[in-house]
Amino acid sequence: MESAIPPHLQCPRSLERRGGNDYAPPAPGWTTRAQRPGQTLVMALLGVQASGDGAERAACSGLRQIIASLQANDGPVHHDLTHYVDECGYVNMIAIAYWPDRAAYERWANQPEIDAWWRAPERLTDGLGWFREIMLPTEERYETLFSSPDRLEGGGVAQGHVSGEIVEHGYWGSMRDRLPLSQTDAMPPSGALTIVEGKPGSGQRVRVQGHANLAMIRSGQDWTDTAGDERGLYCNDIEPVLRAGMAFLRDGGTTVGCYANRYMRHVDATGKPVEKTFGLSYWHSLADLERWAESHPTHVEIFGTFMRVVQALNVQLQLRLYHEVAVLATDQQRYEYVNCHARTGILNGVAGSW
Template sequence: MDSSITPHLACPRSRPRRIADDYAPPYPAWSARIDPAIGQVVMASYGVQGRESGDVAAALAHVRALRATLDADVRHVDLARYVDEAGYDTLVLQPYWTDPEAFRRWEARADVAALLAAETGLGHFREILTPTVERLETLYSTEDEMEGLGRALERRSPPVQEHAYWGSARDRFPIAQTDALEPAGQLGFAADGAGRVTVRGHDNIAIIRSGQDWGPTGGEERRLYLAEIEPVLRAGMDFLRDRGGECGCYLNRYMRIVDMDGAPQEKSFGWSYWRSLGDMENWSEAHPSHLAIFGTFMRIVQQLNFDLKLRLWHEVYVVTPDQQLYDYRNCHPDTGFLKQMPR
């Protein structure tokens, strides 16, 4: 059985995995493979928020205009929507690049810069992640489809060994072969007095984008997902949104994928930022809100004899300070990292 770590990123371990070499997972899963020519990726998020009538239409027009500027260098793009804890309806355009220079050229273009600086009467934010490839990991529950970063990377592994046990995400990180990924430093905030705040991230912030695609489901599986799994998942996402600071979670968004007309698709994802991978692991392994999600899912999986059409996936990053940029303009004070700002 293959390791989740792309072969050219494997090295002798100074930090052991949580599993024995002969461990066999109870069901298959796959990871994205990283071409040796790719050294760094970009996951960019451009958010537009408002709460008045007509704001959604204006936000959609803005993200459509931004989407139209993307050229052939972009490897994948999603559009997602959610209503946040303050009642602001938010659209987020999320393009991916596998060439950071191509991303920088695109953002520096005059038409793109003008859109990013436009005064629309709405709140705008950028959250830009540029991890090097040893600082990311992915996992997919099905062989026939990948999402997000997997679509950008394009290549898929054979079934991998490091999954279906607590701590498996850490074991899938190439850098975790030798690095404990402990957090260091503090968040920093710089306000310009004109409605703009830039946030400086500290070392080893962890970010997860964890998704669900129930489009392929039908019959009893679909009913069970919508009636039993999704409500428990939503409750866990709401806990992280409202009280995640108790567990080291800086912010959480539970988002629905939409098309460029704003129509919801049968795909969702949780998107959260954590003080550290360790904090994320502790919540996953021990907190009642996640154990409820895990227990409900496993009960239904067994009820369906492990025969699922539901697609699950995630991508996780652990980044250095220079691999993250957070910028908020005319946003309400609980937007993203602003909720961590001293008041």
């Protein structure tokens, strides 16, 4: 087995690893590597929201406009299409796009037809909400974990290179241990989310400034290949508990340091649901995320239910799991909202924004 931290980023530790030197994982796990050292991954949530009669149709129409923009020069190497009904009842359709190179993303975003569309006065009057949440983590601030190496998701697709089996997984604290920066930096948060332009609501453009060491996690499940008892146990036992935990983070997450959470369903190009879901959330810090995962009843129930199902089946699971985590510097975050309600995305975490 090898370390999740690539050799060129390994250094003498000033902070101890959570996993012991003689630790052996209970099951195999893999991570992905950047295509070249020093690379910055770009993850962009490009979304539209609609409410009222015809909301699904209007959101789908908006998503088609976003998809068309991704076909322009220097478009992403991978994108996922997703559907989510938020806490205010708005239909959200989101393309989550990935670039393995920051320069390519900047060229795409700055093309006149892309930039002009986003800035056009019509975005304030077309009856839809639009948002862009852009994350640009450097290699030492980003990690992935996959339960299988042969079907990558999200940023793993953009990175493209799969490790051998890794040591740092299967124990509390392994998420932090996979982040190269954790060797020498505890990554404490500093500063606060701040609205630097506009006020949430109709006819408004809003920009939010993130703070140092804000954490993002996308954690997903693919049950496409499951069948029989495994499929039944996932759909009837695991998924309802998972959904309840995601609902807690959506509705009450600010009490545990979670600014916002979306539990999203993949859809295909026609809008038809696919048997894949994921939660994507923003956190005040990696420590807050760890504390919820290790001790809060909602996550303890998710983990406990999953382990009971695994033990009951006693077979190699076809359920595929993955996650990606970024702990972001202040200048690695861009949040912009047009015509969006005040609980959209990171706005939900801005004290007094509504």
